[in-house]
Amino acid sequence: MINKNKLSNVINIDKHPIKDSTYRSECRRKLDNDGVLVLEDFLSKDTIKSILKEANKQEDLAYYCVNKHNVYLEPLDSSFQKSHPRNKTVVSSKGCITDNQVPSDSSLRFLYNSNFFKEFLCEVLNEEFLYKYDDELSSINIHYAKEGQELGWHFDNSSFAITLLVQKPISGGRFEYIRDFRNSSINENNYDQVSDLLNNKCTPKRLKMENGSLVLFRGKNAIHRVTPTEGYLTRVLSVLAYNSEPNVKLSESARMTFFGKLY
Secondary structure, three states: OOOOOOOOHHHHHOOOOOHHHHHHHHHHHHHHHEEEEEOOEEEEHHHHHHHHHHHHHHHHOOEEEEEOOOOOOOOOOOOOOOOEEEOOOOOEEEEEEEEOOOOOOOHHHHHHHOHHHHHHHHHOOEEEEEEEEOOOOOOOEEEOOOOOOOOOEEOOOOOOOEEEEEEEOEEEEOOEEEEOOOOHHHHHHHHHHHHHOOOOOOOOEEEEOOOOOOOOOEOOEEEEEEEEEEEEOOEEEEEEOOOOOOOOOOOOOHHHHHHHHOO
């Protein structure tokens, strides 16, 4: 049983001194320069084991779904043809357990609620404060990708994403992305290049992630996907979701889509 009374028991604090201002500044510089920050061996080995044990124990509670969506995660626009890159659909499939299914004594919950961790994230992400979701489902999620499951190409609606890789698969499950593939601030959707990408005419970058890696990613203008899992070993990933404003709930339609329930 991990003693979670100290942050140093959950993360590798010597390798990742998240309380140190110089380290925080370097992480922020890397994220600003690259649009992504991968901190390998962020979780201690004991923490990885305990989270994986919890995930395996609760996998039968996961809501599995297959969704078809366009890369913009927007409703169909009837002013374009269905084959147009604005409307052309890709497939995402995964299982998910929700925040209220994560044990109260989980290392994930300790880390999510840690003031030191949130202060680190705020400085690296250039956010004033981070708030949990104001619903019981959305703050901490565990995603499962069995053989053949994937996340199709898409842009995120949020300005940042925070994930922890708990178990990588035997093969596949690769995170691929292309930075600055649209400019959402001026509604420039880059349809021509999106079409090329969907027709396999672009070569994305590939992110290397090992078990225990913390990943911060700016995906609002960077298109990205996770390739299908290959082999018997399920890809297990934790998503730590925060908001820049208080009292934010994921919409009911989004909760039904992602979690299959409202509460």
